[in-house]
Amino acid sequence: MHEPYPYSESLDLDTIVKLIQINYTLENWEEVLSFSDELMTLAKEIHKELVETESTSHEFKQHIIYYFGYSSLMKSLSYQKLGELGKSREYISLYANLDWLNDSTETGKFIIEDFKFFASANTLQIDVLDGKQERIPEYVEFLVKTPDQALQGLINILRSANQYNYDVETEINQLSPHIKDYTHYKEKVKAAHYLAYQYQLALYRHKRQEHSAAIDLTLHILFAADQLGNDKYFKKAISLFEVIRKFGSVSQLKLCYDILNDIIMRGDLSDEKSPSFRSTPAGSSSSNF
Known part of the structure; x- marks a missing residue:
């Protein structure tokens, strides 16, 4: 449960939605769950007022039904992220x-149909x-x-394939x-999704004994995570690289050294041009990676 915020008055619906969004971005799932409960409680309170008196002193931007749907949606997504699929x-x-x-x-009616589509x-x-x-x-x-x-979809497909060991090459x-x-994914959440996709794909290649491709992908994650400022996936890529480095070629090991050395020296050699690293995995037939 989050600590109470220092407001003199109760939070309004739209402020709670904003707090849910912030905590979702930060992957604070317990906070998302807690704020979603607050949102539902307040939405019910306001809805009761509207039904009984056809008016309310509360101000909010969306139709009241939106807040009911949004609360349950964000709880479902949080439980999914926590691996509690039944609760989701x-x-x-x-x-x-x-x-x-x-x-x-x-x-x-439109909002109700929208949430049915999301459901x-x-x-699925x-x-x-x-x-x-x-x-x-x-x-x-x-x-x-x-x-x-498609980006989130591929993450889900690869995560499932990695857990249950089946082929998703066609997909x-x-x-x-x-x-x-x-470089297209500058926004923090989208950048994390991009890196998550690359990471799941690297795991998939590794599990299928495609070690060279797995290492190329891992090196790309190192480079991209550094560029996108994502420490979580930088650490995950370092860990994965240590597991599979025994399969690496001399050129792959050197590239890893160059990437890490550039990060270490950054700022100390500000007048020198940084080395140029590939922004896509070596050997990739597509610039989509």
Whole structure:
């Protein structure tokens, strides 16, 4: 549970939403869960006022139904991130059915249908993460129609493949054209998703004994994580490299040394031009990586 914030008055709906978003970005899942509970409590309070008196003193930007759906959505996503897929499914069922709020406005109906769509897509996602391989073709079909979700979709597919040991080469080929160069992902959450995808792909190559490709991907993560300022994936890449470095070629080992040496010397040799490292994995046939 988070510490109370030093406000003289209770938090409003939109401030709580903002706090949920901030903590989601920081991957503070327990905080997201706690603030989502606060959001639901306040939304119910305001909704009761609106039903009973048709007015409220509270101010908020969205339709009241949005806050009910958003609370359950963020709890579902947080439990998914925590690996508690059963609980994640429970909260999906809540925002899948907001009809009980009995809103007859067009805006209300639109929001309810929107959350039904999210619930359908996220149920598919949970099924894939749960190892239900038979659901992957449908999931890929959904991702092809919504290419902005392809990055997160590939992370989920690879994570499932790595955990349950099955081949997803076809799916990688279908969806990887939608992944852009790392320089495209400047926003912190998207940058983390890009690095997570590369990391899961490196693990996948390693598990399939494709060690050279796995090392190339790991070196790319080192370089990209440094450029994107993501310490978490820089550390994960260093750890993975140590596990698989025995399979590395002389040129791969030298590249790792060069990347790390450049980071160590950065600032000390400010007048010298930094070495030029490849921004895509060596041997990659696509600039999407």
